[in-house]
Amino acid sequence: MLELLARLELGPIFRALMRNKIGALLIALQIALTLTIMVNAIFMMQERSQQMARASGLDETNTFYLSNTVFAQDYNLKTALQQDLQRIRQTPGVVDAIQLNAIPLSGGGWSMSLQTKAGDDIEGTGSAVYMVDEHGINALGLELIAGENFQSSDIGWREIGSTKWPAKTIITKALAEAMFEGDWKSALGKTVYIDNHQPMQITGIINTLQAPWNGWNGVERSMLVPQQLDGKGSRFFIRTEPGRRDELMPVIEKMLAESDRGRIIRNVTSMEQTRDESYQEHQATNTILLTVIIVLTLITGFGIVGLAMFSINRRTRQIGTRRALGASQWQVMRYFMLENLLISFAGVILGAAGAVGLNIWLVSTFSMSPLSPVLLVIGVVALLIVGQLAVSYPALVASKISPATATRGRA
Amino acid sequence: MFSYYVKLAYLSCKRTWGMTLLMVCAIGLGIGASMTTITVNYLMSANPIPHKSEQLFFVQMDSWQPNNPYNDDGDAPEQLTYRDATYLWQAQKAKRQSIQSGMSAVIEPADKEVLPFMVQGRANSADFFPMFDVPFLYGSGWDHQADLKKERVIVINAELNERLFGGKDSTGQTVRMAGEDYKVTGVMDRWNPKPRFYDISTGAFNDVEEVFVPFSLITEQKFSRSGNTNCWKPTESGFQAFLDSECIWVQLWVELPTEQDKDAYFSFMNAYAKEQHQYGRFARTDNNKLRDVMQWLENQQVVSDDASMMMAMSLMFLLVCLLNTVGLLLAKFLGKASEIGVRQALGASRNDLFIQHLIESGCIGLAGGLLGLILALLGLEAIKVMYGDWIRDLAQLDLTLVAMAIGLAIVSALLAGLYPTWRACQVQPSVQLKSQ
Numbered sequence: 001m002l003e004l005l006a007r008l009e010l011g012p013i014f015r016a017l018m019r020n021k022i023g024a025l026l027i028a029l030q031i032a033l034t035l036t037i038m039v040n041a042i043f044m045m046q047e048r049s050q051q052m053a054r055a056s057g058l059d060e061t062n063t064f065y066l067s068n069t070v071f072a073q074d075y076n077l078k079t080a081l082q083q084d085l086q087r088i089r090q091t092p093g094v095v096d097a098i099q100l101n102a103i104p105l106s107g108g109g110w111s112m113s114l115q116t117k118a119g120d121d122i123e124g125t126g127s128a129v130y131m132v133d134e135h136g137i138n139a140l141g142l143e144l145i146a147g148e149n150f151q152s153s154d155i156g157w158r159e160i161g162s163t164k165w166p167a168k169t170i171i172t173k174a175l176a177e178a179m180f181e182g183d184w185k186s187a188l189g190k191t192v193y194i195d196n197h198q199p200m201q202i203t204g205i206i207n208t209l210q211a212p213w214n215g216w217n218g219v220e221r222s223m224l225v226p227q228q229l230d231g232k233g234s235r236f237f238i239r240t241e242p243g244r245r246d247e248l249m250p251v252i253e254k255m256l257a258e259s260d261r262g263r264i265i266r267n268v269t270s271m272e273q274t275r276d277e278s279y280q281e282h283q284a285t286n287t288i289l290l291t292v293i294i295v296l297t298l299i300t301g302f303g304i305v306g307l308a309m310f311s312i313n314r315r316t317r318q319i320g321t322r323r324a325l326g327a328s329q330w331q332v333m334r335y336f337m338l339e340n341l342l343i344s345f346a347g348v349i350l351g352a353a354g355a356v357g358l359n360i361w362l363v364s365t366f367s368m369s370p371l372s373p374v375l376l377v378i379g380v381v382a383l384l385i386v387g388q389l390a391v392s393y394p395a396l397v398a399s400k401i402s403p404a405t406a407t408r409g410r411a
Numbered sequence: 412m413f414s415y416y417v418k419l420a421y422l423s424c425k426r427t428w429g430m431t432l433l434m435v436c437a438i439g440l441g442i443g444a445s446m447t448t449i450t451v452n453y454l455m456s457a458n459p460i461p462h463k464s465e466q467l468f469f470v471q472m473d474s475w476q477p478n479n480p481y482n483d484d485g486d487a488p489e490q491l492t493y494r495d496a497t498y499l500w501q502a503q504k505a506k507r508q509s510i511q512s513g514m515s516a517v518i519e520p521a522d523k524e525v526l527p528f529m530v531q532g533r534a535n536s537a538d539f540f541p542m543f544d545v546p547f548l549y550g551s552g553w554d555h556q557a558d559l560k561k562e563r564v565i566v567i568n569a570e571l572n573e574r575l576f577g578g579k580d581s582t583g584q585t586v587r588m589a590g591e592d593y594k595v596t597g598v599m600d601r602w603n604p605k606p607r608f609y610d611i612s613t614g615a616f617n618d619v620e621e622v623f624v625p626f627s628l629i630t631e632q633k634f635s636r637s638g639n640t641n642c643w644k645p646t647e648s649g650f651q652a653f654l655d656s657e658c659i660w661v662q663l664w665v666e667l668p669t670e671q672d673k674d675a676y677f678s679f680m681n682a683y684a685k686e687q688h689q690y691g692r693f694a695r696t697d698n699n700k701l702r703d704v705m706q707w708l709e710n711q712q713v714v715s716d717d718a719s720m721m722m723a724m725s726l727m728f729l730l731v732c733l734l735n736t737v738g739l740l741l742a743k744f745l746g747k748a749s750e751i752g753v754r755q756a757l758g759a760s761r762n763d764l765f766i767q768h769l770i771e772s773g774c775i776g777l778a779g780g781l782l783g784l785i786l787a788l789l790g791l792e793a794i795k796v797m798y799g800d801w802i803r804d805l806a807q808l809d810l811t812l813v814a815m816a817i818g819l820a821i822v823s824a825l826l827a828g829l830y831p832t833w834r835a836c837q838v839q840p841s842v843q844l845k846s847q
Contacts, residue, residue: 022830026738033731037724044720071517071527073590121478162648195645233635264517264527277799284797285717289724292444296728299437303735306433310742366716 013339023307024343031347031383034300036354039379040362041289043371048282054219056104056275057172057208059141062095063239064249064270065103070232072262077230078157080260087259088236088252089135093244096139100237101131101229102212104222105271105278109212114200114223115193116179122196125178127171128211128222131158136224137170137206139239145173146188147204154226165194166226170204174220200225214278245270300383301390308336308394319398320405329399336395337388344387348380355379413770420771423747430743431775434736438779438824441732443786446808446816448722450791453812454805455616455714459604460543463666464704467542468673470499470663471702472684476643477694486710487700489612489662490639493654495683496661500536504679505665506672507542510626511535512661513613513638516589518622520575530571530588531637532622533610534629540566540597542666543609548572550582550597557596558625565593566623572598586622589634593624605804606713608704610662613638615713616801630654657692665701677701729823736775736827744768744835755840768832769825776824780817784808787816 017024068084070077081099088097102109110131113124130136133155137144147170156166169192176187184205191199209222236256240248249268257265276283312319319332359371424431458464471487472495473480481488491499500510514534519527539545540552549572553564565586572581585592599619606615629636632650642658667673677699684696702710744751751764759767791806808816 022834023738023741026734026741030731030734030738033727033734037727037731041724069517069529071519071590159648161650161653163646164648197645264529266529280797280799281717284794285721287797288721288794292724292728295440295444296731299440299732299735302433303437303738306430306739307742310430310739310746314746362720366720 008338009335010338010342013335013342017339017342020311023311024346027304027307027343028347028350030300030303031344031387032351032354034296035348035351035379035383036358037296038293038383039351039355039371039376040358041293042379043359043375044368045286045289046375047369048286051214052279052282054210055208056210056271057140057142057206058104058271059239060271060275062242062245063139063141063237064245064268065100065235065237066253066256066268067266068234068236068256068263069266070263075232075262077232081228081234084236084256084259087255088238091248091252091255093241093248094252095239095241096135097236097238098132098135098139099228099234100136100140101235102128103235103237103271103274104128104210104212105214105274106212107214107278111211112194112223114175114179115196116190118193118197118199120196122193125175126218126221127175128213130209130222130224131227131229132224133226133228139237140209141239142209143207144170145205145207146185147202149204150224150226156227157230158227160231163195165198165200167199167201168203168226169200170206170224171202172206172209172220172222174208175223176202176205178218178221297383297386301386304340304387304390305394308340308391309397312336312394312398315398316401316405319401320403320407323401323403324406332401333395333399336391336398340387340391340395341384344384347387348383351383352376352380416767416770417774419767420774423743423771424775427743427746430739434739434775435778435782437732437735437739438776438820438827439782439786441729442780442783442816442820442823443790444725445722445729445819446783446787446812447790447794448718448725449815450787450808450812451718451794451802451805452714452722454605454807455718456708457605458705459606459608460704463544466666466668467704468665468667468676468701469704469707470665470680471700472680472693473695473698474657474659474687474693475695476657480695480698481641485698487698488641488659489711490641490659491661491663492657492659493661495687496663498683499663499680502679505667505676507538507666509535509539509542509609509664510661511539511610511664512626512629512636513610513620514624514629514634515637516622516634518571518575519587521587530621532624532634533620534624534626534634534636536626538666539609539623542664543604546600546602548598548600549580550595552623553596553625558627561625561627561631563591563593563628564596564625566597566599567595568599568619568621569601571621588622591633599623603804606708608708609664610638611708611711611713612662614801615708615711616805636660673701733823733827736824737830740772740775740828740831741834744831747835748838751835751838752840755838761836764836765832768835769828772824772828772832773821776821776828777817779824780820783820784813784816 085097085099088094110129111126112129113126115122115124134150134152137149150168154166154168171187173184176184179192180187187202188205190202192202194200208220211219211222213219238252253265253268322332355376356371362368363370460467470491471489472491473487474492474495475481475488496510500508512534514532515529516532517527517529536558537553537555548569552566553562557564567586572578575586576584581595581598584595586595603619607617607619638660640658640660642656644657646652646656665676667676680699681696684693684699687693688696754764788808791808794806795803
């Protein structure tokens with residue numbers, strides 16, 4: 001082992017480095033900072049990508065929604081709503097449609113707290129509330145994994161300002177797990193309490209349905225209640241046959257707008273667009289972070305090339321002498337590769353400490369989770385490779401220096 | 412002498428153009444990235460109403476449930492119940508007070524050919540306009556009597572005036588909204604404070620509303636409320652029950668010109684909380700807050716985490732770029748050792764050499780700074796495209812920022828050039844001359 005190390009000429013490389021401490025230190029510091037930034041930036045990107053990858057539970061590619069705002073003074077809201085829904089459902093290409101009080105991922109919605117016992121001082125579990133009729137599960141494209149859907153007889157009207165809740169609810173698996181100690185199956189048939197005292201029976205469990213707020217830590221907790229809002233502003237949520245969404249969006253908007261002049265149809269939006277808007281900041285931040293990582297690595301890489309070229313220019317005669325004394329081209333090249341490896345090593349060790357330090361600061365200042373060690377190792381290996389790649393061109397140039405240079409004077 | 416040094420710097424840069432290009436690019440990228448993030452942070456944390464931000468206070472009263480505080484850190488809620496807000500407003504204990512909430516309604520234009528449309532608005536009391544120095548194109552706001560008498564009056568913004576009245580002076584005309592006629596008392600001139608400090612609960616960087624109507628009309632239930640509503644105590648059904656409930660959804664701003672006014676108002680708030688405590692409300696009577704504009708923006712963390720994180724990252728990025736430049740400059744200046752030796756032998760003092768090389772670093776810094784400025788402009792454009800509409804007013808360079816970018820570039824380059832220059836001046840002429 002010692003012999004191998006001796007053959008690698010680490011000793012002479014190290015001693016030569018010590019004569020140009022500042023140059024080596026500058027590269028090492030650059031590598032350290034690059035690693036610090038790179039690892040944390042990748043980590044931030046990962047966190048965002050994971051959030052964006054979560055399923056909403058909806059049939060996102062084939063759904064859209066629109067707002068219906070009534071301004072006419074004498075208007076039978078209930079009748080009009082039923083007529084509208086019937087018209088939409090009968091349109092060829094439409095799978096189903098409902099009136100919905102809030103749109104998943106949109107940022108605006110309704111939430112309530114549910115308790116397993118009635119009472120004023122009991123800790124509750126927060127949940128998003130979606131008011132649907134018996135078409136809800138089909139229109140949203142949800143997967144019912146236990147229990148049964150609402151019947152049309154379950155559906156009641158919710159007047160403006162009412163605080164009464166219906167007797168049944170269908171909840172998500174995540175909400176069931178949060179309320180019943182991880183055992184979602186046991187939730188079926190149980191009674192939970194809303195608004196501190198009003199009992200509701202869990203008659204069904206759906207696999208996934210996200211809340212309207214993507215930054216909420218309870219985003220997977222939602223409940224369906226069999227109620228229809230009776231108000232001047234409502235939203236229709238529509239699911240089409242695969243591939244027919246874009247064709248049907250203007251058709252349905254026109255049909256509704258023309259059928260009745262006492263209201264405005266607006267904000268006709270697809271679920272895909274809602275998702276894009278919902279995660280727009282995440283997406284933008286990730287693009288910026290990626291750009292920073294790439295540019296930073298390039299700058300560090302070119303910096304290494306520049307400094308190595310310079311040091312080789314200065315040592316042209318020494319290299320020539322070594323070649324004249326019998327060193328092979330490969331040995332010269334290896335010398336510079338190893339020199340860079342030594343410097344990079346010092347850099348990545350410093351950088352690993354810096355990355356953990358920056359992460360600790362980010363965790364304490366902003367709401368972020370701690371870094372995974374695997375990422376750190378990947379970063380270290382990646383930067384060592386970048387260093388070797390960057391130095392390989394100058395090293396190649398060095399190895400091509402002719403032994404005859406030794407005998408010539410300084411250029 | 413100066414122009415001679417600049418010429419020398421030019422010749423030297425030309426000789427090692429690859430290295431020079433690399434240094435200019437490194438500084439440019441570092442400055443560009445930093446200036447982009449600094450701009451967004453600077454504008455996010457700007458004072459939207461600098462001349463009186465210390466006289467405007469946001470009123471917070473802790474009417475939340477006894478068992479759990481509203482905020483995890485124990486701070487009072489961001490909004491008030493209707494009953495508390497109207498009590499404080501009616502008391503008129505401050506110089507001015509604006510009680511407010513968001514609203515929306517449908518406007519039916521007089522021209523039947525034009526389709527009805529929806530507007531976002533604000534329900535506020537008369538003091539809103541003089542308190543926040545709202546500029547008017549025509550007319551003015553309404554008076555306190557209009558609030559009390561629930562008059563149907565309205566202030567519209569310039570764009571809506573353009574749309575409804577072709578941009579003419581529309582004061583005294585009527586607007587049909589939510590099925591009733593509202594008399595226009597004033598047309599607001601362009602006004603878009605960033606952050607929109609007077610209501611940050613619905614987006615600190617949103618645009619100012621299109622219409623403003625008296626808050627007292629909320630009880631008529633003609634138009635719909637908008638904004639956040641949070642409740643903790645079960646209530647009876649019906650609108651009156653909602654108004655009497657513990658739900659919080661109303662905001663109150665007060666104008667208190669002096670420190671004494673502030674103290675007096677704060678005692679008044681606390682006395683009210685104590686009185687209510689006797690009726691079983693206000694479990695935490697000492698948790699009321701009176702924050703001025705900048706304290707309130709700070710408390711609500713208007714500068715987003717992403718923006719501050721990006722700024723920290725970009726400053727570290729600039730540091731890497733500078734280290735890079737130090738290394739390259741060092742290499743470059745030491746490469747000129749023989750030239751420096753010759754110049755010294757011919758009589759140049761260390762001082763002359765020092766200035767000469769600092770000018771060379773300064774020129775590289777200036778070039779990098781200009782490149783950085785261009786990159787910052789591109790970066791801000793990219794941010795506008797990627798983050799969407801709300802950020803457009805936060806991604807604009809003003810003169811201060813441009814000066815800052817150039818200053819930052821030159822200072823960075825000089826700092827980066829300092830050590831290499833010093834090293835270059837240490838060259839011993841005899842050694843250099845001998846080795847020739």
